[in-house]
Amino acid sequence: LRIGLVGAGNVGGGVIELLRMNRDLIASRAGAPIEIVAAAARDVERAKSRHGDDLRWTTDWREIAAAEDVDVVVELMGGTGEARECLLAAIGAGKPVVTANKALLAERGDEIFARASEAGTCLMYEAAIAGAIPVVKALSESLAANRIASIVGILNGTCNYILTSMEKGEGSFEECLAKAQRLGFAEADPTLDVGGIDAAHKICLLGRLAMGTPLDFGKVIVRGIREIDSEDISFAGEMGYRVRLLAIAKRDENSGVELMVYPTLLPQGHIMAKVDGSMNAVQIASDAAGETICYGAGAGGLPTASAVVSDLIDIACGRGNVPGDAAPLCKIVPAPEVRAHSFYMRMSVADEPGVLSRVSGILAEEGISIGSVVQREGDGEEPVDLVMILHRNRFGCVLSSVERIGELGQVAGKVKVFPVETFA
Numbered sequence: 001l002r003i004g005l006v007g008a009g010n011v012g013g014g015v016i017e018l019l020r021m022n023r024d025l026i027a028s029r030a031g032a033p034i035e036i037v038a039a040a041a042r043d044v045e046r047a048k049s050r051h052g053d054d055l056r057w058t059t060d061w062r063e064i065a066a067a068e069d070v071d072v073v074v075e076l077m078g079g080t081g082e083a084r085e086c087l088l089a090a091i092g093a094g095k096p097v098v099t100a101n102k103a104l105l106a107e108r109g110d111e112i113f114a115r116a117s118e119a120g121t122c123l124m125y126e127a128a129i130a131g132a133i134p135v136v137k138a139l140s141e142s143l144a145a146n147r148i149a150s151i152v153g154i155l156n157g158t159c160n161y162i163l164t165s166m167e168k169g170e171g172s173f174e175e176c177l178a179k180a181q182r183l184g185f186a187e188a189d190p191t192l193d194v195g196g197i198d199a200a201h202k203i204c205l206l207g208r209l210a211m212g213t214p215l216d217f218g219k220v221i222v223r224g225i226r227e228i229d230s231e232d233i234s235f236a237g238e239m240g241y242r243v244r245l246l247a248i249a250k251r252d253e254n255s256g257v258e259l260m261v262y263p264t265l266l267p268q269g270h271i272m273a274k275v276d277g278s279m280n281a282v283q284i285a286s287d288a289a290g291e292t293i294c295y296g297a298g299a300g301g302l303p304t305a306s307a308v309v310s311d312l313i314d315i316a317c318g319r320g321n322v323p324g325d326a327a328p329l330c331k332i333v334p335a336p337e338v339r340a341h342s343f344y345m346r347m348s349v350a351d352e353p354g355v356l357s358r359v360s361g362i363l364a365e366e367g368i369s370i371g372s373v374v375q376r377e378g379d380g381e382e383p384v385d386l387v388m389i390l391h392r393n394r395f396g397c398v399l400s401s402v403e404r405i406g407e408l409g410q411v412a413g414k415v416k417v418f419p420v421e422t423f424a
């Protein structure tokens, strides 16, 4: 199988290394050698110095998409502009494509899946979701006989690294982010990761694959981890919870599929609460198989290359997937209608009589009942933290109460609210 590689950065470099490292093993599993015959990078001299000049290098991905001696195009340049053109050009030339580009597939996937389907060409993207974890194959092959009830993922290693570092008392959000950047777990520009957008791209693709939700990225509820501070982590700990950025796709038999990325409190004993550092995990609940959990490295050159090359082996063996309707279409539940098991609410309030009754009055008017309340003793001078656990409700009600509570004169700063899930 002759490969045209577009992009030779972290993942592309990993693919070059893995195909060299396990050349014979891969050839025996694929039934034929898998070889890169041409590769594209913007800075070819740098790419040659890193990966050798035995490949045919170019700065123009169009040459690769059109090359007669390229059987499969692997797109690893990232972004949603030229990457889209590259995939469409390769598909137009009748070539199977492999990509790790979750942003492109989540935001422009309808067009790309449709073109591949019309052309009868494979479009493989195992590497786009949770790096080395074989979740696309698990859902499309091993669990294909199941109706999937929910998918709960820790799909962003940067966020998980930051949250678990804060939990271990290693510093504030900013300090833990800076450490993650020093250690290579976070990009110089961490916006897509800490803003929850990267995880949302992935859950959008998983929702389509497992539950037939449309690729409508704007309908995914997305909240990143910037708002979580050490106090939230400490209160959560006192109440028996840990905070993780969860990406959730949950089927509600009456209303559709809830798609959401949110910092979420989980019972400390829950298996997903034990996923530490930069690791990823995906928990799938299905009707016949029951609970299935995959855990592993969600990013990095070689782990992500492992997923890319497994797709290449599938193509070589004739097991590549031409996209069809992934599952019967199912609508996405509108954000205000999405429910959580319960909610954590924290605010800073004046240390004076009557505050609690005003807050609970607003909650009662919104139809929200309170499960528990924690208030640390103050000196009567400084504002004190008031933390509540609210019973199961819709995001719409809870967020509207947050707005009203925030307007009370006795409440200082922002009222924070995060869902609590037990998955019981």
Ligand SMILES: NC(=O)c1ccc[n+]([C@@H]2O[C@H](COP(=O)([O-])OP(=O)(O)OC[C@H]3O[C@@H](n4cnc5c(N)ncnc54)[C@H](OP(=O)(O)O)[C@@H]3O)[C@@H](O)[C@H]2O)c1
Pocket: 006, 007, 008, 009, 010, 011, 012, 040, 041, 042, 043, 044, 046, 047, 059, 060, 061, 076, 077, 078, 079, 082, 100, 101, 102, 103, 127, 128, 131, 298, 299, 300, 301, 304
């Ligand atoms: N990094 C991970 O762990 C990871 C995990 C899962 C999925 N992904 C996805 O994999 C893709 C690649 O990520 P990455 O981390 O490998 O990115 P990266 O390190 O920035 O590498 C991108 C590569 O693409 C090349 N490139 C960019 N634009 C190009 C163009 N117009 N023409 C030719 N070459 C071009 C770059 O060339 P120059 O170096 O010469 O500029 C570089 O070699 C992204 O879609 C990302 O979301 C990454």
